[in-house]
Amino acid sequence: MIPELGQLALILALLLSALQCVLPIVGAWRDHRPLMATARPLAVGQFVFVGIAFGILTHAFLAQDFSVAYVAQNSNLQLPWWYRFPAVWGAHEGSLLLWVLILDIWTLAVAALGGKLPERFHARVLGVLGFVAFGFLLFSLTTSNPFARLIPAPMDGADLNPVLQDPGLIMHPPVLYMGYVGFSVAFAFAIAALLGGELQSAWVRWSRPWTNVAWGFLSAGIVAGSWWAYSELGWGGWWFWDPVENASFMPWLVGAALVHAQAVTDKRGGLRAWTLLLAIFAFSLSLLGTFLVRSGVLTSVHSFAADPKRGVFILGFLAVVVGGSLLLYALRARFVAGGKPFALASRETLILVGNLMLTVAAATVLLGTLYPLVGEALDIGRISVGAPYFGFLFMLLMTPLVLALPFAPLSRWGKADPASWKRAAWRIVGLSVLAGIIGWILGARGFMPLLGVTAATYVLSGTALYAIKRWKEAPAGKRYPLEMFGMLCAHVGVGVFIAGAILTRSLSVEQDVALVPGQTAHVGAYDFRFDGVAETQGPNWLAQQGTVEVSRNGEAIVTLHPQKRTYPRGQVQTEASIHPGVFRDLYVSLGDPIGPSTGPGGTNGEWALRVYDKPFVRWIWAGGLLMMLGGFCAAADKRFRVRREAPEAVVETPSIPTRPAEQNA
Amino acid sequence: MNPVRKRRLIAAALILASVAAATALTVFALQQNMTYLYSPSEVEAGKSPISTPFRLGGVVREGSIRRVSGTLQTDFTVTDRFHDLRVQYTGILPDLFREGQSVIATGHMSGGHFTATEVLAKHDETYMPKEVADAIAKAKAAHREAGSSEQGAGSRGKTDGVPDLSPPTQKKSGPGQAPGPARSSLPPASSPLPAPPQK
Numbered sequence: 029m030i031p032e033l034g035q036l037a038l039i040l041a042l043l044l045s046a047l048q049c050v051l052p053i054v055g056a057w058r059d060h061r062p063l064m065a066t067a068r069p070l071a072v073g074q075f076v077f078v079g080i081a082f083g084i085l086t087h088a089f090l091a092q093d094f095s096v097a098y099v100a101q102n103s104n105l106q107l108p109w110w111y112r113f114p115a116v117w118g119a120h121e122g123s124l125l126l127w128v129l130i131l132d133i134w135t136l137a138v139a140a141l142g143g144k145l146p147e148r149f150h151a152r153v154l155g156v157l158g159f160v161a162f163g164f165l166l167f168s169l170t171t172s173n174p175f176a177r178l179i180p181a182p183m184d185g186a187d188l189n190p191v192l193q194d195p196g197l198i199m200h201p202p203v204l205y206m207g208y209v210g211f212s213v214a215f216a217f218a219i220a221a222l223l224g225g226e227l228q229s230a231w232v233r234w235s236r237p238w239t240n241v242a243w244g245f246l247s248a249g250i251v252a253g254s255w256w257a258y259s260e261l262g263w264g265g266w267w268f269w270d271p272v273e274n275a276s277f278m279p280w281l282v283g284a285a286l287v288h289a290q291a292v293t294d295k296r297g298g299l300r301a302w303t304l305l306l307a308i309f310a311f312s313l314s315l316l317g318t319f320l321v322r323s324g325v326l327t328s329v330h331s332f333a334a335d336p337k338r339g340v341f342i343l344g345f346l347a348v349v350v351g352g353s354l355l356l357y358a359l360r361a362r363f364v365a366g367g368k369p370f371a372l373a374s375r376e377t378l379i380l381v382g383n384l385m386l387t388v389a390a391a392t393v394l395l396g397t398l399y400p401l402v403g404e405a406l407d408i409g410r411i412s413v414g415a416p417y418f419g420f421l422f423m424l425l426m427t428p429l430v431l432a433l434p435f436a437p438l439s440r441w442g443k444a445d446p447a448s449w450k451r452a453a454w455r456i457v458g459l460s461v462l463a464g465i466i467g468w469i470l471g472a473r474g475f476m477p478l479l480g481v482t483a484a485t486y487v488l489s490g491t492a493l494y495a496i497k498r499w500k501e502a503p504a505g506k507r508y509p510l511e512m513f514g515m516l517c518a519h520v521g522v523g524v525f526i527a528g529a530i531l532t533r534s535l536s537v538e539q540d541v542a543l544v545p546g547q548t549a550h551v552g553a554y555d556f557r558f559d560g561v562a563e564t565q566g567p568n569w570l571a572q573q574g575t576v577e578v579s580r581n582g583e584a585i586v587t588l589h590p591q592k593r594t595y596p597r598g599q600v601q602t603e604a605s606i607h608p609g610v611f612r613d614l615y616v617s618l619g620d621p622i623g624p625s626t627g628p629g630g631t632n633g634e635w636a637l638r639v640y641d642k643p644f645v646r647w648i649w650a651g652g653l654l655m656m657l658g659g660f661c662a663a664a665d666k667r668f669r670v671r672r673e674a675p676e677a678v679v680e681t682p683s684i685p686t687r688p689a690e691q692n693a
Numbered sequence: 694m695n696p697v698r699k700r701r702l703i704a705a706a707l708i709l710a711s712v713a714a715a716t717a718l719t720v721f722a723l724q725q726n727m728t729y730l731y732s733p734s735e736v737e738a739g740k741s742p743i744s745t746p747f748r749l750g751g752v753v754r755e756g757s758i759r760r761v762s763g764t765l766q767t768d769f770t771v772t773d774r775f776h777d778l779r780v781q782y783t784g785i786l787p788d789l790f791r792e793g794q795s796v797i798a799t800g801h802m803s804g805g806h807f808t809a810t811e812v813l814a815k816h817d818e819t820y821m822p823k824e825v826a827d828a829i830a831k832a833k834a835a836h837r838e839a840g841s842s843e844q845g846a847g848s849r850g851k852t853d854g855v856p857d858l859s860p861p862t863q864k865k866s867g868p869g870q871a872p873g874p875a876r877s878s879l880p881p882a883s884s885p886l887p888a889p890p891q892k
Binding site: 369371372384388391392395396399409410411412413414415416417420421424425540542592600601602617619620622634636638 | 697700703708711712715718719722723725726727728729730748750760762763764765783784785786788789827828
């Protein structure tokens with residue numbers, strides 16, 4: 029009975045979202061105030077019903093109601109209660125519901141905080157958000173209903189995939205979705221501006237914190253996913269260029285470009301059309317990512333055949349959203365163009381270079397991710413695009429961005445002083461070379477480690493140079509407004525990330541070894557003594573737990589306990605044991621027993637072990653978290669909350685937009 | 694030329710140049726890093742590359758896993774139920790690697806066997822990657838075309854393309870217990886050939 033109520037709530041939410049899409053937009057078109065005023069109550073109503081549906085599904089998991097097919101597939105009696113919450117979003121149907129719920133939370137926030145926006149614009153924004161919710165609710169109800177019954181109900185459910193039974197899962201999808209879905213606000217702003225045919229800088233300013241927050245969440249979600257893969261998959265890698273990872277990385281790249289383009293539009297009025305286009309792309313890629321990952325299209329285009337309805341719906345919805353918004357863009361973008369002109373040597377140009385690199389990087393990732401589908405559709409054969417493709421192109425494309433990065437904050441808007449670039453360049457390059465020499469003395473030999481040290485120092489010293497400049501030039505108290513602090517924070521994050529990524533890659537010592545108890549493996553500067561394997565029991569698993577004593581020059585450091593867990597249905601899951609550190613992680617994961625065992629229970633047999641010494645690996649995630657913090661800090665700036673009476677950039681009329689004479693200062 | 698136009702021209706030229714460069718590099722990188730998937734039957738028929746890497750898809754034949762004591766070398770047979778190919782791998786195998794499981798191995802031919810540098814088994818143990826299923830289906834179709842009938846009996850087996858997983862009881866019977874069927878030196882009576890899944 030209760031699950032049927034959940035379904036009913038979803039249907040009601042669908043109806044409300046349809047109204048939320050149509051009424052406010054018609055109202056804005058006809059300038060009909062009562063119709064526009066329906067947007068908010070409809071958004072609230074939709075949120076309430078989706079919330080009820082989500083609550084009912086959660087209840088079904090907590091109460092172990094296996095008559096609900098989705099619960100039966102993704103839970104069982106032995107699943108500890110704390111994993112029954114994340115199990116709600118552990119598979120396709122539930123994660124779709126979570127997606128809609130998060131969309132409704134964002135919509136609610138826009139409805140509540142958007143009171144200062146012009147009424148028509150606000151109504152259009154909520155209408156567009158209503159359309160997105162409508163699409164997802166329809167998708168959920170018609171092709172992936174989480175409340176579908178399984179009659180007769182099984183005595184016990186299957187299981188939540190053991191890979192997902194990790195604290196990482198609790199965090200990862202909701203945070204990632206907060207990011208994905210957050211771009212819907214920037215998207216709704218872009219579409220609303222195109223519908224109205226005008227774009228005021230004040231509106232872009234208002235939408236900036238939303239983009240920054242969404243991007244911050246996406247950064248955090250990707251960091252959580254990377255950390256989870258590192259600790260859970262037992263491979264010790266932090267990024268595999270896997271299609272699922274790429275799906276979250278593409279919106280992140282475009283989102284990073286959008287954050288910067290919006291800053292230009294806000295401060296200078298320029299790059300308006302580009303900002304709108306990026307907002308459309310960022311959200312389209314989020315949609316693509318969500319669908320690709322959850323529908324299983326990525327392993328093969330033929331997954332469509334498994335459930336043709338799902339595939340067709342996905343394609344249709346993507347076509348409507350992407351095609352529709354691009355068509356609208358083509359028709360209306362010229363009405364929103366404008367802004368102050370800028371010289372070739374200016375902050376705008378540098379930001380544009382970064383934007384270009386980020387979007388091209390996103391495009392190459394998209395190409396590599398979708399290429400196997402294209403190859404299959406054209407019947408060329410089963411193609412797989414290897415990680416080196418992504419790695420090579422990404423490094424190449426990020427080089428100009430990293431080179432330009434320290435100079436953008438140091439340059440003035442409109443027209444920068446190339447002489448000041450030269451001075452700064454000498455200092456930055458000097459410091460980088462110095463760091464390289466220090467790195468050499470400390471033992472970083474070879475091209476890659478030195479590249480890591482110098483590149484990271486290049487970014488960090490450039491950012492520090494700007495911080496010092498502000499300290500000297502700006503009056504106390506106004507030196508680092510939150511927006512600027514956020515920028516500094518995120519740029520420091522880039523530097524820390526570069527150090528982590530390159531140093532981990534080049535300095536890691538990774539060895540797969542076969543050890544009998546008592547035997548020692550020397551990996552890097554460390555000795556790993558294997559002390560055998562014993563059995564241990566968890567709430568819903570049985571594990572073989574190894575004991576590995578780590579020491580350096582005879583000095584004991586830590587005892588690690590890697591596990592190989594067996595879950596009720598016989599699924600095996602490796603749990604790596606990690607000794608974390610600021611400068612290095614020591615990582616051991618258990619492979620298989622090899623060869624004949626000698627003792628009772630086989631604990632004296634020989635085992636395969638994966639032993640890693642991974643320097644600076646934490647810096648990768650620290651960098652990501654600093655970027656996240658940067659996004660959040662910038663969004664909290666007071667500047668975004670105060671609405672000025674007279675926006676300084678007046679509505680541009682469709683005229684030749686860049687004639688300097690027409691620009692008002 | 695007025696400054697605005699000049700600036701635009703420079704911008705357009707820069708964008709065009711970088712797009713061209715990016716396209717060229719992308720095509721290059723794609724060509725360098727693309728690998729195709731073949732089934733053992735296709736390898737047998739000589740369709741796979743001889744020296745360059747490719748991916749081999751199929752099912753780990755029951756009773757074919759051998760480990761070389763004291764090293765991390767594992768030998769096993771990948772089959773599409775019509776032809777077999779011996780695979781050699783040194784390293785730690787993924788959690789879901791076991792007999793009857795579908796796998797994708799990346800590597801190259803060396804002599805009569807396939808030397809794998811990477812072995813992937815999917816995270817969901819009931820799931821057969823569509824690519825492997827298709828490879829098996831293709832092998833079956835090719836086999837049928839060849840007009841041989843003596844193996845037709847195989848289709849009397851399970852219709853599900855995913856062969857049975859090693860029974861969970863094997864794991865529950867205690868760690869490292871006397872090697873189960875996976876490490877037995879005698880291959881079991883050849884299992885019935887399952888028909889490929891779906892269509």
